[in-house]
Amino acid sequence: MQKVRLGISVGDINGVGLELIIKGFQDLSLFKYCNPILYCCKNLVFKYAEKAKINAKKINFIEEENQAEENVVNCINNFKSDYLLNLGTSTKESGFIALQSLKHVSEAALDGKIDCLVTCPINKETVKLHSKDFIGHTEYFENLLNGSSLMLMTSDQMKIAFLTGHIALNKVSKTINNKAIFSKIKTLHKTLQNDFLIKHPKIAVLALNPHAGENGILGNEEIETIIPALKKMENENIICDGPFPADSFFSKSNLKKYDAILSMYHDQGLIPFKMCSFNSGVNFTSGLKIVRTSPVHGPAFDLSGKNMADIGSFKQSVIQACLIYKNRISLNL
Incomplete structure (x- = not known):
């Protein structure tokens, strides 16, 4: 070649x-x-x-x-x-x-x-x-x-994608819906298979609210939107777990367990990513x-x-x- x-x-x-x-x-x-x-x-x-x-x-x-x-x-x-x-x-x-x-x-x-x-x-x-x-x-x-693109940050430590991208923080919750989650997970799954040759990728999805909303005490997005969307992915034969509280997810064992992560918004994913991979990470426009x-x-x-x-x-x-x-x-x- x-x-x-x-x-x-x-x-x-x-x-x-x-x-x-x-x-x-x-x-x-x-x-x-x-x-x-x-x-x-x-x-x-x-x-x-x-x-x-x-x-x-x-x-x-x-x-x-x-x-x-x-x-x-x-x-x-x-x-x-x-x-x-x-x-x-x-x-x-x-x-x-x-x-x-x-x-x-x-x-x-x-x-x-x-x-x-x-x-x-x-x-x-x-x-x-x-x-x-x-x-x-x-x-x-x-x-x-x-x-329909998906911003995907990649490094030896992790691959992390973003449900929402360059939008104001106060618009994030209004942008999170079943259709968006479904679409982004499917794109992420496809890029892991086609672009990184991972046959059966495992995807972790982060929560939006602190402690994944604490059963609605700290927010309802997980109960009303994210969890139903993840259940829908089961019909697509896509391995997808979550929503995980973002503050406790980024352990070595979790990063090793999952092939990629879907974060809800820009800084939620980029802060841990750049902490680990600032001098070796790559921004890939997938999809x-x-x-x-x-x-x-x-x-x-x-x-x-x-x-x-x-x-x-x-x-x-x-x-x-x-x-x-x-x-x-x-x-x-």
Whole structure:
């Protein structure tokens, strides 16, 4: 099988994205998995490398994806920009550059010019200046591909998905319903089978309220919505237990027992995940026809240009995207 053609968006040019890419692929073992293709303006790459004191001489600049070479970071000079970098600060211009890179790598994936992609961290606020409906990468790809996505964080310690994503906390309980739980569990079950090749996955579902609601004393969502939804899953032959109180679930024995976890909202799942896997975790947008991963951290403006960014999460994002793509190919998906 040929190497995976991996597209990479640059993220916020004033953040650590380019540092992650250049330093990440200094680990030559990553080239066993893929031929990477970065989508970024050529002169910005050199400007960033100069300011950050990173060697960018081994980047191979090309015009088309079919010109990509092996064992180097290829870069498609996808647009011209005379922007003067302001490392450490997200600006309107850097938001535009991030969006252009994201659009171009997405178009390449849709056109079959790349097989899967990794997106580097962005600043949502500055991207939104150029795309008013932009919420985040997950929602962007869901809308682009007309699918129903599931944000799934993966690491050696755990895989954890989210019933609700980037919404305000005071809207979470109103969003929890039988249909949503049923749909997300089915998507999670399918991705565990198809993307991670787990034949009979076991899923744990977290409660919304403290102590799983204490039989209605601390909230009724478990009794009225979550438990009935889980009982319905029995008819689908899906192994699914819960709801578990979130504060006591994340023990080593529970993490070992279950293949994945469904949390009710963003911070409920991400706090324990990042505590365990901040430098090695991967954000995978599952449930869509194109494989997209990203580091679990943001653009880290406080580290930009200092050559101090941890490349662990980025490297795992590259590896995970390639492995998931190959798993799908092995199943003829």
